[in-house]
Amino acid sequence: MKRGIMKHWNIVVYEIKHRRLGFCAGLLSLTAATAGALIIVLQLRAHDLSTENIVIETEKNLRSEMTQLENRYRRIMRDMGHNVLIMNKEQDMAEFRRLGHPDTYMDYDDVWKLAHGDLTTLNHLLPVLQKRIFWEEQETGIMLSGISGQVPVFTKPEFLTEDHQYRSPIVRRIPDGMANLGAEIAVALNLRPGETITLAGREFVINRIHARRGSDDDFTVSIPLQDAQEILGKENRINGIFALECVCSLDDLGKIHTEVEAILPHAKVYEFSSLIAPRAKVRQQAAEAHRRVVASVLQQRDEMRRDKERRAAVLLPLLFSGAALWIMLTIFANVRERRGEIGILRALGFLRREILAIFLLKALLMGVIGGFAGCALGLYGGIVWSGVAITKANVLTLLDPVMPVAALLAAPALACLASVIPALAAAHIDPAKILAED
Amino acid sequence: MSLRIHQLSKTFYSTDAPVKALDSISLEIKPGELVTVNGRSGCGKTTLLLSAGGLLLPDHGEVTIDEHILYALSTEDRARMRAGKIGFVFQQFHLLPYLDVINNVMLAALAGTESLARAKELLKRFNLAERLHHKPGSLSTGERQRVALVRALINNPLYLLADEPTGNLDDDNAAEVMAYIVEFATDGGGVLLVSHDPRTGDSAGTRYTMNKGRFV
Numbered sequence: 036m037k038r039g040i041m042k043h044w045n046i047v048v049y050e051i052k053h054r055r056l057g058f059c060a061g062l063l064s065l066t067a068a069t070a071g072a073l074i075i076v077l078q079l080r081a082h083d084l085s086t087e088n089i090v091i092e093t094e095k096n097l098r099s100e101m102t103q104l105e106n107r108y109r110r111i112m113r114d115m116g117h118n119v120l121i122m123n124k125e126q127d128m129a130e131f132r133r134l135g136h137p138d139t140y141m142d143y144d145d146v147w148k149l150a151h152g153d154l155t156t157l158n159h160l161l162p163v164l165q166k167r168i169f170w171e172e173q174e175t176g177i178m179l180s181g182i183s184g185q186v187p188v189f190t191k192p193e194f195l196t197e198d199h200q201y202r203s204p205i206v207r208r209i210p211d212g213m214a215n216l217g218a219e220i221a222v223a224l225n226l227r228p229g230e231t232i233t234l235a236g237r238e239f240v241i242n243r244i245h246a247r248r249g250s251d252d253d254f255t256v257s258i259p260l261q262d263a264q265e266i267l268g269k270e271n272r273i274n275g276i277f278a279l280e281c282v283c284s285l286d287d288l289g290k291i292h293t294e295v296e297a298i299l300p301h302a303k304v305y306e307f308s309s310l311i312a313p314r315a316k317v318r319q320q321a322a323e324a325h326r327r328v329v330a331s332v333l334q335q336r337d338e339m340r341r342d343k344e345r346r347a348a349v350l351l352p353l354l355f356s357g358a359a360l361w362i363m364l365t366i367f368a369n370v371r372e373r374r375g376e377i378g379i380l381r382a383l384g385f386l387r388r389e390i391l392a393i394f395l396l397k398a399l400l401m402g403v404i405g406g407f408a409g410c411a412l413g414l415y416g417g418i419v420w421s422g423v424a425i426t427k428a429n430v431l432t433l434l435d436p437v438m439p440v441a442a443l444l445a446a447p448a449l450a451c452l453a454s455v456i457p458a459l460a461a462a463h464i465d466p467a468k469i470l471a472e473d
Numbered sequence: 474m475s476l477r478i479h480q481l482s483k484t485f486y487s488t489d490a491p492v493k494a495l496d497s498i499s500l501e502i503k504p505g506e507l508v509t510v511n512g513r514s515g516c517g518k519t520t521l522l523l524s525a526g527g528l529l530l531p532d533h534g535e536v537t538i539d540e541h542i543l544y545a546l547s548t549e550d551r552a553r554m555r556a557g558k559i560g561f562v563f564q565q566f567h568l569l570p571y572l573d574v575i576n577n578v579m580l581a582a583l584a585g586t587e588s589l590a591r592a593k594e595l596l597k598r599f600n601l602a603e604r605l606h607h608k609p610g611s612l613s614t615g616e617r618q619r620v621a622l623v624r625a626l627i628n629n630p631l632y633l634l635a636d637e638p639t640g641n642l643d644d645d646n647a648a649e650v651m652a653y654i655v656e657f658a659t660d661g662g663g664v665l666l667v668s669h670d671p672r673t674g675d676s677a678g679t680r681y682t683m684n685k686g687r688f689v
Contacts, residue, residue, distance in 0.1 A: 045576060053571030379567035382528060383581040384556020386549050467529035470563060471519050
């Protein structure tokens with residue numbers, strides 16, 4: 036024959052009602068410990084969430100800055116003008132560098148083939164014929180440059196008027212019978228705009244003298260392309276096509292090659308890397324700076340988290356051991372108060388394990404109620420004090436279903452563990468000693 | 474069938490001189506027999522009763538209940554033996570203050586619904602029918618002892634061990650309680666009643682007088 040669990044449960048419930056204070060004291064400590072633990076964990080999760088948001092925000096800002104930087108550089112590149120030169124594929128590049136111009140040639144029609152081709156990377160095309168010559172009339176060496184007007188790129192109608200003229204040409208056509216001079220040559224020969232010069236037996240009126248550029252341009256005499264072709268004996272020939280304001284970055288060069296070579300298989304593209312590389316370098320540096328900012332933010336946040344973890348590592352054991360100690364003392368006090376009761380229960384035939392069960396059931400009840408109360412308080416407090424905006428998304432991110440479940444299991448477990456020693460002491464009370472005291 | 478105490482001895486050791494509470498005590502309680510042990514306080518009566526009930530291990534001798542040597546059993550088996558065969562009544566009643574009358578009685582009950590019916594019937598017989606849901610604090614001392622008596626009888630025990638059951642009662646209540654105890658014996662139960670109260674001596678049955686742990 037056995038007593039049912041309901042009998043023990045009745046004893047527990049009625050006794051709790053009878054001695055509320057002790058039970059509430061234990062309950063309070065468990066509630067505080069559970070709530071405290073949840074708040075600490077939520078603070079750590081909130082920290083992670085804030086870090087994530089800060090990094091996202093920082094990256095967004097930096098991306099925006101990078102885009103602005105990119106646009107600035109595009110404008111600078113555009114302003115820098117000629118940045119790609121298309122020349123004959125057979126051109127020896129060492130010779131090109133030595134002479135300062137190509138010494139292989141292409142047909143003038145090639146520029147029109149490009150103009151009608153499928154171009155997306157080039158906006159303006161300028162055919163040229165250049166050669167370093169000796170200007171016999173002035174007895175000096177010059178760079179002779181024959182240029183025509185810009186050839187319209189028909190795939191870029193946004194730059195063109197209805198009759199296929201450039202709305203804002205970058206290089207203006209040199210009128211027939213006129214010439215433009217570089218600054219150095221003009222100074223050396225004491226030449227001024229409006230004066231007439233003779234070049235290879237042909238007369239040209241000086242149209243313009245360029246400002247000093249510190250390059251070969253300062254020794255260049257530019258004349259209409261057709262005149263240059265005739266003087267150099269290269270009718271209908273050119274030795275280069277400058278692509279102006281190309282929308283290029285280091286990454287786009289491959290595309291330019293592909294596009295140009297698809298239209299002109301005998302041509303190749305030479306890029307002025309001295310202009311593009313710094314741009315790419317600056318961009319890489321910006322990206323590096325970007326990464327450093329994010330890394331610095333992450334490091335700072337990481338240090339803060341470690342600091343919080345260190346505090347949690349001290350606080351959590353303190354909370355739980357404090358609660359456990361308090362529950363143990365509470366149950367010990369309860370055992371002491373109920374010595375007479377335990378004596379008569381043993382005299383009535385209660386087994387030791389039943390006495391143990393009565394105290395452990397009480398602790399379990401304390402743990403379950405304390406767990407629920409602590410859970411509610413901890414989740415509420417943890418979210419309110421998390422420091423993140425209370426939105427549905429944030430709350431859902433902060434709340435991990437494991438947390439309340441763990442708290443609801445940990446609180447009763449802690450209460451029962453803390454009560455084991457006093458409950459065992461109760462179970463081993465000598466009833467004879469108690470009853471003999473009467 | 475009987476509760477037999479044979480050559481029971483128990484000495485308590487303290488900082489002062491050892492106290493011999495029981496000195497080779499032997500007695501037998503047969504069904505329907507009321508055995509009364511009288512004596513002054515401290516003569517060893519309670520030690521005898523607790524030892525007889527399997528709560529206090531003697532130094533020597535043995536207690537046999539229906540051929541079972543009580544102290545040869547484990548602590549838990551002795552508890553089971555007490556729950557099924559022995560009813561205890563104490564001078565201080567030892568009712569649980571937070572349980573009402575019916576729950577105090579049911580506390581000792583081993584079986585379910587039939588115990589509840591028996592508890593109500595016994596409480597009615599002991600004039601406590603109106604007090605089922607009263608807490609001990611609101612009962613008179615006589616009522617409390619009657620509740621303790623009903624609790625002792627709820628499992629229909631073979632033996633009733635009573636320690637000063639009338640010690641705190643007035644004459645009327647003492648007489649009433651004694652009448653119930655005698656009735657239990659008359660109905661076939663064995664009773665060991667230890668008391669220094671002379672009012673218990675009027676009851677029929679075997680009587681011993683104890684002094685310094687021995688029957689005189």
